[in-house]
Amino acid sequence: MTRVLGVDGCRDGWVGVAPDPEGPRAYAAPDLRTLLALADRGGSLARVGVDIAIGLVDEGWRDADRLAAAVLGRRRSSIFTTPVRAALEAPDHATGVAVSRSAAGAGSRFRPGGCGRRSSRSTGSSVTGRTGSPRSTPR
Numbered sequence: 001m002t003r004v005l006g007v008d009g010c011r012d013g014w015v016g017v018a019p020d021p022e023g024p025r026a027y028a029a030p031d032l033r034t035l036l037a038l039a040d041r042g043g044s045l046a047r048v049g050v051d052i053a054i055g056l057v058d059e060g061w062r063d064a065d066r067l068a069a070a071v072l073g074r075r076r077s078s079i080f081t082t083p084v085r086a087a088l089e090a091p092d093h094a095t096g097v098a099v100s101r102s103a104a105g106a107g108s109r110f111r112p113g114g115c116g117r118r119s120s121r122s123t124g125s126s127v128t129g130r131t132g133s134p135r136s137t138p139r
Contacts (some may be wrong), residue, residue: 003043007035008051018042053082059103060084083108 005027007016013030018039025042029035039045055062062082069076083096084103090096097107 002046003039004047004049005036005039005045006049006051007032016048018045056082056085056088058085061104081108 001019001021003018003020005016005018007014010028013028014032014035016027016035016039017024018027019025020042025039027035027038029038036045036048053062055064065079065081068079072078083100086103087096087100087108090099100106100108
């Protein structure tokens with residue numbers, strides 16, 4: 001079985017899930033490098049897919065977020081809208097929310113503060129994609 005790992009950032013670091021013959025196996029770690037090492041112990045990983053917003057905007061909301069909200073109706077609160085590009089570059093969460101409110105008319109549930117820098121320290125790639133794309137990267 002070819003092992004793959006899907007990962008996503010969270011408040012405390014990174015989480016990942018890999019399919020295994022016995023069922024999905026979940027991992028958590030404070031940084032991406034540690035998460036990959038933990039998952040690799042369960043068997044060599046062929047690919048790692050990072051959940052990342054594609055198509056950052058400078059103002060307003062992404063079409064994908066608006067269209068998904070329209071389809072979901074009352075359940076639209078389950079969408080984590082992608083903050084504007086400048087909010088991802090903010091030094092902290094409060095500044096990121098203020099930038100988002102100014103550029104998009106509302107804050108974002110996403111914790112934007114310093115997210116791009118956190119990813120680049122862990123992987124050498126930026127969440128904003130400016131120094132490389134971590135999506136579905138062969139290991």
